[in-house]
Amino acid sequence: MPGAVERPLHERWSFAALGDAGLLVMLRDAQERTAIHGLAETLREAALDGVIELVPAIDSVLICFDPLVTTSGTLRRAVTALLSSSPSTSDPARRIVEIQVAYGGTHGPDLPDVAQACGLAEEAVIALHTREPMPVLMIGFMPGFPYIGGLPSALHLPRRASPRQAVAAGSVAIANDQTGIYPSRSPGGWHIIGWTAQSLFEPDREPPALLRAGDLVRFVPIAVD
């Protein structure tokens, strides 16, 4: 915002060691989580000496480093300098990835319960879920599993009281303020509202994961035959 005073760095960000080979850069205010994408891009471009890889998450970035090449202290200073010099308003370009979803029926067994719990018709749930692209906050839990934020508040529900032993690969599910997609069959506690035929993860594909943190996902309903 023009004319506004930028909050001091140390008020927005904090650091913490994750053992001898990890440094977490954390946002103090989770409301500012869109800044994580910019931070990850800045760190990637900086290619700091001794940094092996970066793991963006909901409100932090984990820097994995080689303790024989660099130190936590050196990295803290370097990251502080990068954060000071980068304009905080920069939001790097995001890929928009379309995910085609068969909603409801056998593909989305929890859609009726979700609709009822939210006081909406099933069509309205689908309309809300597909209304606008939503950001991938991070990939975790299992290879290729995306945590997609921005779920309209009308659809916010706690996780299922009892998780399922087996959720089918490709299941599109929601819980709290997020959507997830299960890359392979796994136990799961989120509400399954649909299914996609697109593969979220293949170990022999380049890149192996379909989505990455920072992408925007546009869910598109497809007719179920």
Next chain:
Amino acid sequence: MARLEVLKGGIQTSVQDLGRIGHRAQGVPLAGAMDRFALEAANRLVGNPPAAAGLEMLAGGLAVRFLDGAVFALCGGDLGAHIAAEPVALWSAIKVTAGSVLTFAGRQHGSRAYLAVAGGIVVPELLGSRATYLPGGWGGFEGRVLRAGDQLDLGEAGDVPSDRWLPTEYQPPYSTFPVLHCIAGPHAHLFAAETLGRFFASTYRLSPACDRMGYRLDGPTLQTSAPVSLASLGVLPGVVQVPPHGQPILLMADAQTTGGYPVIATVIGPDVALAAQLMPGDQVSFRQVSDSWAVDVARRQRLWLASIQEHDDLIGAPI
């Protein structure tokens, strides 16, 4: 191409190297050897690149036949290795003739042993590594543990001395009750000082719920000062999480890449190898150390590993 034949698969034997680097942001865990020092030492002893693929075996029961003459090394835990009723020395390069059968009677010390063969084990690389990712069923040898009848290809072995060995003083201090050195946090501040004190002063026992993803530890319960709901963050092997039930979990090589439980401390890299040699019923305690203390240990271990090849140059070992 030289080959290795599996006669008995043992409790849990899998092809592992030093793991997959660079894909954690896509949710892909490191996998690879739980005891990285032991695999690297075994590789260096037989003249392999440090990250070459070998076999990780848990406890006992494995039996393999060398279909061709080979040079191999066994490092890590002592699982009672024998060839034709003769005990096999650990931490040494050993030359065998075609037809030799290597068996493992059972756990003597430690729990995981690493077999490196000159030339390395050749399986397809996935995402830059030959490590088996067992939870996902891919990587390594068909994404699974080895069983009777499996045949493994070996790579071309270079000219390498077969008399290399690593002295006891250069081996990690394995124990059934190790002290695991940690860097505190990053969520240490969410616990009362008294709770942190209890964590670092207590003994924890490995529960039966232990595998390559992590170990659930039984011992004094830990609770945060107030109920917390943390956003998931990136985690690493060595991280000690405290789930709501209060029994800590030590993450290992196949652990998920992110987690939302509070992290009370993180075991330093070199000590994860000590944890890798444990089995349910064994005990651990945790000790807080500084960054520089941890770097010193890492540097020392790097010198020990480098000494394997340096020794050749110093004594003019035959090629």
